[in-house]
Amino acid sequence: MTQKSFNGKTVLLTAGPTHEPIDPVRFIGNHSTGKMGYALAECFAAMGAKVKLVSGPTNLQTYHANIKVKHVLTAEEMYKAVLKYAEAADVWVFAAAVADYRPKTVADRKIKKAGDELTIELVKNVDIAAALGRQKEEWQFSVGFALETDNENSNAREKLRKKNLDMIVLNSLNDPGAGFAHDTNKITIIEEHATHSFELKSKKEVAQDIVNLIWERIYG
């Protein structure tokens, strides 16, 4: 049996949520804990890769010495960090739950409670995976994540194509025990010509499944 290894490869990983500030106190967040992305980072590092982990706010820490973490808060900060590291990375894995929208204006001061209603106008954030897809080179391998509640497979396959991804990992919010805040996850990996469904497993095991398939596609 050959020992699978990513020796000499650099992996760029994003993980966690982003927080989009409304004012100094309030923000729009999401329920990502970062567990899936951090598990992937450990997995790649254990197999010899150098890992650059761009992480939104989480309570997690990394253990392997080959993982270097860059902490960011907003989608825009995450995009800047990703741009900086992407060019030199062999594998990109976009596991973060990046906010699609941010408040149009951020108040310098805490917004005082006044009227009975308040409207927040949001503008679209850069789609990091899609933007990177436009600069991807032939030798680079790009993996996206999708969390869907509706038309899961067809939405995921559309993202694969539009974002120039080699692989997309689909989490379904409809599967009990899968997705945010759980220690388990149930995924489907979608490639251009293949779909792989996995059982409910620990996020650590799920990470190994994903990393194994990436290894197969690069070295297999």
Next chain:
Amino acid sequence: MTQKSFNGKTVLLTAGPTHEPIDPVRFIGNHSTGKMGYALAECFAAMGAKVKLVSGPTNLQTYHANIKVKHVLTAEEMYKAVLKYAEAADVWVFAAAVADYRPKTVADRKIKKAGDELTIELVKNVDIAAALGRQKEEWQFSVGFALETDNENSNAREKLRKKNLDMIVLNSLNDPGAGFAHDTNKITIIEEHATHSFELKSKKEVAQDIVNLIWERIYG
């Protein structure tokens, strides 16, 4: 020296942020970590009080056996829990950073990214401290918290009066090292006829200062 004790007293405490869901994935949150409220809970319990802690989402745990925690997510859930425990409690401390507004409608399904702009309409949440102020009995002692960036003292004094509080603890976001996500805090305690300013201290020490002053007002 008399040993200060809250033996036989019940304290209702709120702590942490609230999360107001936009859809199954996104929410509006705030930067409260709950550290101040949890430090107060330990302090009251160590002095003999029975503590009912109504906590928003945090990563903290309690240590003293006299603290019973009720976990909630939204402002509305927090209000319901507070209503349930308030009547029997001798002391109320509203240390949670409750969202003033929540999304008017909560989507059942993840909102798909579509237009370049998105508007979220918010409606006001119940002001828990103010609502409770209207049912406060003579023998009950009520403490609020205020986090201000502008006109700090006058805003805090207005809250004291409007919410029928006996005491308000003012955190200033303008003080470096004070407020959210820090382990230290710099507070001013405002009563109807007195203002007490404290130095920058650990949140544990700040909690002791607050609890000591409450003890003075009840037993002193």
